[in-house]
Amino acid sequence: MSAAPKTILTVDDSRTMRDMLRLALAEAGYRVVQAIDGIDGLERLDAEGADVIITDINMPNLDGLGFIERVRGDLRHRATPILVLTTESEPEVKDRARKAGATGWIVKPFNPGKLVDAIRRVA
Amino acid sequence: MAEHRPVGVLSPESLAAIRVVFFQECEEHIADIESGLTALECGDCDPELVNAVFRAVHSIKGGAGIFELEALVQFAHRFESALAEVRADRVEATPDVVRVFLRAADTLADLVQAARDGQAVSLDRTGAISEELERLAASQAAAFETFDDLDFEPRPIAFTPLPPAAGPQTWRVRFRPHASLYAKGNEPLVLIRELGRLGEAVVELDAEQVPMLDAFDAEDSYLSWTITLTTTADEAAILEVFEFVEGDCELVVSREAAAAPPLPAPAPAPSARDAAPEPVEPRSVGPAAAPKDLTAIRVDLPRVERLVDLVGELVVHQAILAERISAETSRRSDTVAQALDDLSQLTRDIQEGVMAIRAQPVKAVFQRMARLVREAEAASGKRVRLVVEGEATEVDRTVIERLTEPLTHMVRNAVAHGLESPERRSALGKPVEGLVRISAAQRGGRIVIEVADDGQGLDRERVRALAVARGLVAEDATLVDEDIDNLIFAPGFSTADSISDLSGRGVGLDVVRRGVQALGGRISVSSLRGAGSTFTLSLPLTLAVLDGMLVSVGGHGLIAPLASLIETVQPRPADIRRLGASTSLLSIRGSHVPLIDLGRALGYAGARETAAPHGVALLVEDDAGEQAALLVDEVLGQRQVVIKSLEANYRPVEGVAAATILGDGRVALILDITAVIAAERRRADHANVAA
């Protein structure tokens, strides 16, 4: 961990959310790689790598928890910071995500400032 | 938080763009919710269905939160909570429950629309269904799931409540991560760095616990830190830095003044195996179907429209090329002719390919009908079972948009007038639920849509009597069943005794028919008394391109749609008869049809001698089957033309459906045969009255 993180992988099946994340992250100077679900996320991670991963929980094909588990199972990414997107009304999701290996969380709807704060606390 | 963070609020333009995306996505989500719930209603028990519906509602809620669409967020939340109960198997997805969800889906769609248009939705629309959702969601006592197996260690805080002091304070932060902190990807150095941004920090490492190499476990945690921080930030800000690692470390934050309690003696380092994250059951691994996005791409509509335009131009210019070459070369070269034919075929293939990009399945329109049926059921008290076939049938975008209106009328009609009440059906020995079947298929280059019901069918006696009463047919006219059936499309015709909520509003089937005809389509009905009626709607596959016959009138090109053309004839003077002051008739195969001088009718030329020896006529048919012969100067051949709107820059013109650009670059008008014949009839009527 030396220079500021450059590449952030965002995994979310909602295009609206992906666009919001990309906008906020690009403004903050990060390079953004997008994926639409857990399977796609694993492929993009392989192809492009990532310094930080931001993932939603509810996704088809491979959901957030399964995705986190697989990422942690990959030796290269055992310590890659992973932030999950949760909503106010699901505090238990945070706990489940952490058990699966998530590093931190971001509550939706997020404002760009809070998003960057969360990233700064893990990378 | 430190003020020097560069990231601010997102620009309104970017947010506006994402808002558009959000509402587009909402449409897709609503469609997914509908189809998922419909499948559940039909008895499909796949748990993935509930998941998919849950995710869609969840996504809508998430996006709505971004744009602060409160009413939508709240309703979506209730819907989601109720769905969560079903997903967790605490509530069973009985048909009644699914029906509640279907109504919730309709309400959600309304709320999305209202949010998009910036309007409010009244509480009586949402109140009842909201309550039902809450009742479903509250069926289990526990509001949240609990986790008894969480490895939760209380974090000791030495906190003596001191009054908040102005000016910088000095804090001591003692921080010892557990192995689990590292396992989750957290990094103490990052946290210490963030802490340091709050003010001035002096960091002390305690490496006492690091064992000798032979006892060293790389996965374990041996280091701890003491950070002395001078800052104007409050304790909450300091704790916030460690928000993510609560439970995975020991953290003691104290003001420098108070005696700092020592960190509790380190527990024996847990083995690496225990610290590894426990495997969690992945929530949903669906069947290995291709992720739906990856087999399709999203393209901006204007780009597709532009492509369609360009390809249309390509077709025209290819035709120009062919014409010019044949005009310039004195003898026909086989190789050139072949090359031109190949080019022509290639161009047509490209055009078909491009039109296929715009083609969409009628499914979206049919889904709207499903909702319509539910509303009609509720309004009429009748029970309806809707069967849909051929949803995947594709049609050009331009046609899809115009399907909704005629379909809506036909479906409403079927429920309001076709189907009997449940009691009546029961008495007749029919199933209590009336059947409405909507089907779509491509047939003969057109799309044919049927709306059939198994209700009472048309009462032909009554229809005929009403038609006679309204002067639409003569008392003694002989009519076959089919003629009588199609009388219901006549203007002003309605067999409803009262204007019901459903088919009222003063819109009769004649308006529907005119609308369909304006699209170049046809609508008809067939019926069997006691068994039901079937409405048949036939439309061209695309409104963008037309097959027509190019003719020349008064030096100008005109296109007559092939769909209306029966044949071309060369009238001999002997075949032309006059009737009254201003009407000419053409005798053809024993019957007489009006002969219309197109040049005069359109104002292109002065009245010509209808007994002229030259001249060709097009025998055409309007949508009611009325025939006429249109006199033109020359028939130039069939053309497939790209339809250009006249109304985009001008306004509707009677007798003209649209326009097109010919090979020579000039504009040619496309005739609206029905209007031309009708206008001529009116003119003749006036002239005869005046005479």
Next chain:
Amino acid sequence: MSESANEAQRELISFRVGEQFFCVDIMAVREIRGWSPPTPLPQSPLFVTGVINLRGQVLPIVDMAARLGLPPAEATARHVIIVVSIAGRLVGVLVDAVCDIVAVAPDALQQPPDLTGEAASAFVTGLLTDEDRLISLVALDNLIPPLDTGSQAA
């Protein structure tokens, strides 16, 4: 584009119809092209001479002389068509010749006198003198009147 902070000048393009001179706001003008024979539209007002092909779009042509109540133009290749945009629609205005681009300060425009009997007055919203010439500023909003509903056939 003359939206200079200090004077709010308007740029107008002037043209000749018959012996008279008129001008329109340049913001409305999309292009200027030569005349080509239009395809006539049936049942159309006298001042709509027909439609032409503007790079794939169907463009109606309005004979400005006829529209203003002057004798209709006998269009030739020497006439000019000014393509204007009115509320999102493109219309071709047939004139004899295009003259000049004039920048005017708002106080250079005079109110037209009230002439209720004059057909042209429906369109003239200002008067301007330029080197001894009277140039009338015309508004294009009602160049093509909408069709009366009720005469709409099926």
